[in-house]
Amino acid sequence: MENYKYIGQSVQKIDGKEKVTGAALYTDDLEFGPDLLYAEIVESTHAHAFIKNIDTSRAEEIPDVLAVVTGKDFPFKFGLYMKDRFIFAQDRVRFYGEQVAAVIARTPKAAKLGAKNIRVNYQPIDAVIKQLDSIKEDAELLHPDLENYVHVPWFFPKDKTNIAHHRKIRKGDMDKAFSEADHIFEEQYEVPRYSHCAIEPHAAVAKFDLSGRLTVWASSQSPHTQRHIFAEALSFMGIRHNDVRVIAPHVGGGFGSKAGVTMEIIAAAIATKYPGHPIKIIWNREREFFNTYQRPGVITKLKMGVKNDGTITALKHELFWDAGAYVEYAANVVNAVGLSAMGPYKVDNVQIDSYCIYTNLPPTGPYRGFGYSEFLFGLESLITQVAHKLNIDPVKIRRINAIKEGDTLAYGAHMNPNGLHQCIDKVAKEIEWDKKESSPHKNKVIGKGFSLFWKAPAMPPNASSACFLKFNEDASINILVSGMDIGQGYLTVMAQIAGEILSINPNKIRVENPDTDRNPYEWQTVASHITWSCGNAVKNAALNAKNQILELVARCKYLPIDTLFLEDEKVKCTTKANFELDLKDFIITGLQMEDGTFKGGPIIASGTFMPQFTSTKANPETGQGGHPNVHYTVGAAALKLEIDTETGKMKILKAVEAIDGGKILNPSLAKGQIIGGLLQGISTVLYEDMRFDHRGKMLNPNFTDYKIPTALDIPDEIVPILVEVAQPDGPFGARGIGEHPMIPAAPMIANAIEDALGIRIKSMPITAEKLCLAILNSSKTNINNK
Amino acid sequence: MKKINFILNGEKRQIYVEASDILLEVLRQKMGLTSPKCGCDNGDCGACTIILNGKSVRSCLIFAIEIDGMEILTVEGLSKNGMTPLQESLLTHNSFQCGYCAPGMILSATELLKVNPKPSVEEIKECIAGNLCRCTGYQPIIDAITDLTK
Amino acid sequence: MPIAHDFDYIKPATMEQTIELLNQENKRISILAGGTDLCNMLKNGFRVPDLMIDIKALHELNVIKDNNTDIFIGALVTFSELINSDIVKEKLYILWEAAHKVASQGVRNRATMIGNICSAVACMDSAATLLVHNASVHVKSVNGERKIPVNEWFVDNKKTACLNNELVTGVTLEIPQKKYASAYEKQMRYAGEDLSQSNVGILVQEDKTYRIAFGAVGPTPKRSLKIEHFLQGKELTDSIIAEARQMIETVIAPITDVRSSKEYRMQMTKVMFERGLRTAIERLNNLI
Structure with missing residues (x-):
């Protein structure tokens, strides 16, 4: 590999100092002066009902209440991939907590009091809570007009049903493959909904000024998409894209919840009804749980054909997604999984049916992992069960089947270069896979679990990134991009990329979160694609700047351009050892010629990137023919779990996770993703347990009863391992790793439990309670003899 | 409205508050200090942590009117004369990701280090257990604090 | 989240003034000490007081007093102060243990044990201590002072024997005059901050008398005299413990809620009973 100066170094985060001094400003921290107004929403108290009428009169009489806005003010649908939502409910509500109206007031107190005084008269309809009920013949339809909804061309809604999308994959000959298999295994798994739990709740401030300009400040992963x-x-108001400006300050955690558009559109819309004032809406923690996006739940049915030697011959994977009341974003989770539910294995015969099902529960959408955690729980559990039944080591069966570069994917394209086998070997070694361990404590047993994972960015085929780069007088740089640093360290990595190419220390490069008026286009900060995609745009901009600099010097100093290079903020020459020009002496002011004139001028560069080999054009019946995904990031993970057999309490003594991120641009930040992401995954297995009552009301929308881990609930040890098989089209060979670390958590814990106790848990979460009751109920297993 | 006097980051301040005003909201909206954050508004997450008379407390669970005569420290005050060794260590360890929990976490750890300059890993975990962080998995924060004890 | 309604605030300087203020029948009054519960109740509109009385100027309530045969803990003593008290650590180990498991440092620095027993929610951590130390709760009003035995204090879930015009000034905890040791066990969903889904308090004495309290497995926390009588005077062999453990099924009636199923509460109470008992015995045996 090349010898890099900044790439591959654990550079300190360029926004680190802001964050440890309290200087970092988040949306709710911004100052808007004494004219700031506040809005509070009125929420539906039914999961499914017609709205008969809304009485706003009492609210309007409250002092300091300025306006009340309801659905009739905005009778237009919106959505990212499918327009199935309204800004406020129209004739019906479809989930408990849905926004029905908003009150705009001078003070937060008046807004709260106003919202309390709005009376909504409902006529309840049968609520459909479970996805398998929702696809029954006689189920109440949530969206009777589904056939008229506008959506992207790769979705296939089924009219007069609650199925918003059905992604099909048909590859090979299933009948033949199953008949030729030595063994066939069938299992069903269930994964419930989860909540992102970013510590910063959603926040938005919008101002529609008297000239007709709309500015929205929002905690967002998607400023341009929101615009x-x-x-x-x-x-309909005659607003054009350049009349709308989205400013995105620091974001206090996203994990997908702040992608696309959720509550921000309420701020934008109501601002147009009360022009001239900034209006703020802050989501409280409850709404953060039930009115942003949740991670969709899924029931998966798997059927696998296997040879005696462990080779997988066929995989049938059906996925029934509980996608909630609106699926404008979630339908693409369902789609992405439909394309990839083969898992990171070479399987020649594959049938996948991924169904996006409407239910009267909160809308679901993107969540770190984008469906992969959900389907891999079943698949990675099943492969381990198969290994045990065939008496093959669970790691060995993975080595036999793990995908390699060039293998055919479920949709017919070919797998990118990857280090999956390296990951398996390194993880197995670090966790001492072959060593059986027992606990010194009475009532405690130890088990080990293994899992593979993969994930591709799920995005439109033409999602793009762009960058402006400008030099300042002292050769420091400002880079303008529109990705969001949601904590992952994206801004720092962009500075490293530009710094490497221009030979400038990243600490002299300022990259900040965007303003859509000033910063160029970016699709969204999702899909773990931003290092790869925006990184390429920054790289292109830096190369463009470098070229401008060297051309100028070559022209003015009469030197061949191919002898010039940049080093430590200077232009140097390979053939003239003494030649040296400080960038700061000409980067803005230009180079002075012998006649006293100046050549050049401020160096300003731009770069863009869009993948040009992707396509979603495929046969809807087979999924074959397109190239929907740009590449997959792969990895392997294992852990050592100690179980208290009397209480069901589990402690992770050690977890190991290897991930192939291509060229790792910043090891410290990459390891940070593994340690943080893995805990988020572990949390979905051991602690988080979302509850709804039979009416669709969430029962634990708070941290008191929806438990996310504290510092006391982390594994004793996590060993992150970075594998680097370069991504050919990535910046310096990099590919994304942001979402992946959490994906293997659930199956590897389930696998470790089976290893320790012989008990197979097929539904998440696997809380201490669930495990304890399973132990009590398992008569056939004599734990004490284990 | 009642007049209250208190010391905020070393400076004497005097303001008028209603009995129902929450301290977190007064600090953010009236005093312009935005480092205490609102994460759950219920005392569960610790993002609103401040130091009141030397003790870390949840400013979302305190009425502003209660603090008459008391002394408050926020991260703005802590950083007034440059970063503390704790902040430096957190910075060099790339401890934080989104940073929203950082002010609360820093103040909890500041309280601990003041009474116990060489805490064990278990004591560090116990001390920051009331500050929820969803990004980091806590380990990089624990490492940064542990480094200070060496 | 703002509190949507307004109310008056008074911070009386004396006890006399405080109980005078409390003696207003036509007013809804909330007492403010640590405020960690009260603040949320007001934000959520669960309580809508006309007047909030801040008792933090009553410094005489900020004491932990060792009277040899008993210990008085005042209404202003926070959980952090309990943790930092040598008296508590030495003589009320169960309370010291329980205090560590209350919420987190930032809450413990404000929250008081008296606030905890006044809220009287099923999941409170302080009740076990009060029960095994035969506590009495001191209340004061214009009509004088009352000492309410702990077994009469908890009337129902969130309901105590305290009258509207009474101020709880503290509790007295009886200190056994024989060698004794205690233990607190708490069912939590994880190691971090959590409300107890059930809890067990144990106090053992050198004369083989045992006090056993169960929390969060019925409308109010309570002692189990049945198990105590069974164990009375017995050497705790494995089979005796197993038998006592089995009796739990007949003495508690846990419910299922969002935090735990009744089956798991039952199992955990049994496990915690056994582990707590063994821990307490071990501690007793380790005493000099």
């Missing part, structure tokens, strides 16, 4: 959706939704 696009606001502009589209408000186009």
